[in-house]
Amino acid sequence: MSNLELAKKIVEVIGGKVNIVKATNCMTRLRVTVKDLGLIKEDELKNIDGVLGVVKNGNYIQIVLGPGKAKKITDICIDELGVPRDSGVTEDWKENKSAIKGAQKESKFKRIIATIANIFIPLIPAIIAAGIFNGLASLISTLQGQGTLSTVGFWNVTQLLFSLIGGGFLGYFAIYTGINSAKQFGATEGLGGMIGAMSISANIVALSQTFGLYNEEIPLNSILTTGKGGIIGVIMGVYLLAKIEKAIHKRMPDVLDLILTPLLTLLITAILFVFIIMPVAGFISDGLVSALSVIINSSNPVVSIISGYVLAALFLPMVLLGLHHGLIPIYAVQLEAMGGVSLFPVLAMAGAGQVGAAIAIYLIAKKVHNDRLKKVIVGALPAGFLGVGEPLIYGVTLPMFKPFITAGLGAGFGGAYVMLTHVLANSWGPSGLVAIPIMQPQSMLNFFFGLCISYIAGFIITYFVIKEEDVKNV
Incomplete structure (x- = not known):
């Protein structure tokens, strides 16, 4: 199915263009506000080839499509299919009433989280880029201080340029x-x-x-x-x-x-x-x-291990509900007060637990000849390694449910290690291997070790808990 066909099908099953108030996207999701929830054919939407999952918050629908594809589908919906980018004022009072009633079904807390998400989602690409540039500038500076790199010429200009780019946003x-x-x-x-x-x-x-x-x-x-x-x-x-x-x-x-x-x-x-x-x-x-x-910053190793494990293990349900965007102000507060973010590296282990669990499921799927599931995992794993977890969540672990739990349990071990070693990040963004450059130089290696621990633990727990019948019948 082409991207245009996929976009047309999505618009059709959510009630057509007339049912859409506005559409936008984040890294992995098409986000749509609709007027009437009753017009949405949810089961049909979930079964569209290319749709990895659907999250509903009142009249606010999030359709998980995966990195890259979400932006392309959103652009097609807006530019080619005429879906409104921003909500307009309709003259039909019945449509207004329907939209308002739909919004009222949301809890106040979810509306607050949705507002926070809408404030920061457009900034995520800049946050990621700025964090990486600051991380690389800090690494170059550290190596210059150790005498490994020259303090003049190419490396000096590179360090200044990277600091300029990173500081141009975060400053x-x-x-x-x-x-x-x-x-x-x-x-x-x-x-x-x-x-x-x-x-x-x-x-x-x-x-x-x-x-x-x-x-x-x-x-x-x-x-x-x-x-x-x-x-x-x-x-x-x-x-x-x-x-x-x-x-x-x-x-x-x-x-x-x-x-x-x-x-x-x-x-x-x-x-x-x-x-x-x-x-x-x-x-x-x-x-x-x-x-x-x-x-988070306890000097007691027992407290660090327990808190790190619990935070990493419970983060996936927050992602599932879209509540993880509510943590961004906390990240920013930490960055301003401490000069680094310690909460983000711990929570980043959740995505690594997903990767380990998915690899275990792939091996089991290979045994039972579930080629469809193997194909889904192969398509979602690269994004998982790069810290984008939604394709694995909605395409693999959540539909099976048990791996969703075992992935979190495995991620907890990585979270405990990262918390124990006091890993700090320069910013926040995707949570996988691409997050290494945004860690502070002294934390990069321990963050990588944390990822490896989560990969291994997620794999081991999933492999020995999930039965072949669970995978065969998916």
Whole structure:
């Protein structure tokens, strides 16, 4: 089936173009918001050749297609089939009512997670690229310090260039977050970016000193300082910005709207953001880091092993529900407060457990001559090694269920090792072999060992738990 045929079939079974409010994609999924869930032929959708799985959250449908293909199918849906990229305002009140009722079926928690996902999903390619460039720059710098590489000429230019590329994104992450938050909350995107820029401005320190909120001895312990509250504060600030902007728009005469609305919106928001939201968000962020430190950064090896095992073993169900995007603010908080992310490398072991389990199933499938399952595994394994787990989850382990559990149990051993050895990453992204460059230089080898442990443990547990009849009848 060609990509065009697949796209047409998907649109058909979810109720046609008229049933789609908007469509977008992440790395492995076509994400569609529909008006009427009753028009979706879910069983038929799941059985389409090329669809690896379907996740529903209210009127928000995620169709798992795999890396690369998800973007191609989304582009075809939008560019060739006329599916709307952004939700528009329909004049049919019945359609509006249907869409609203569908959204109401979601829990508030899931709506929050969906919003967070929509803020950060468009940034994932940049996060990955920036992390890799920063990781390589850090590695070159370490080798230069050891005298292995020259500090002048080619390697010096390469290190500076890689740092420039990586820092060009991560250094201004708050601004990108502000822009995307404004898209989600219905504020002017440029104003959202300005809120993010305010949070990292040096003038914050001057204001903090003026009002006695700055700790000269330990700047990071200040009530107010540059970056206080991180992206949590930026998201809260842009949410407030959206409320204020909409309220002023309603009351402002048309002739003055273009000039006075952004002026007043920014003035009011800036005062509340700097003196209330940033300190409060900073308190939340500091508390979160302290709480995580008890578990994640414990000096007690027993605590490290247990917490690492449990976190890695339970991560796959979060991916299944699409809740893993809610962890991105925690990653960002860790990066800002600790200079590295320790939670991501632990959770990354979950994908490696999937790979080990899939290899075990492949060998069993070979014994029982299940050629269809072998073909699915061969197609999904390369993505699994590269840290994209959805094809293996929805194409192999979840339909069989038992391997979904054994993969998590195997991943836990890798998570325990990574936690015990205090592996730190420069950013976050895919969780497989391609994540090695985004680890800090001293952590790269231990991260690789963690992956190998998860591969082996996932393989062993799955191979001895799954019976031939389980694989033969899939």
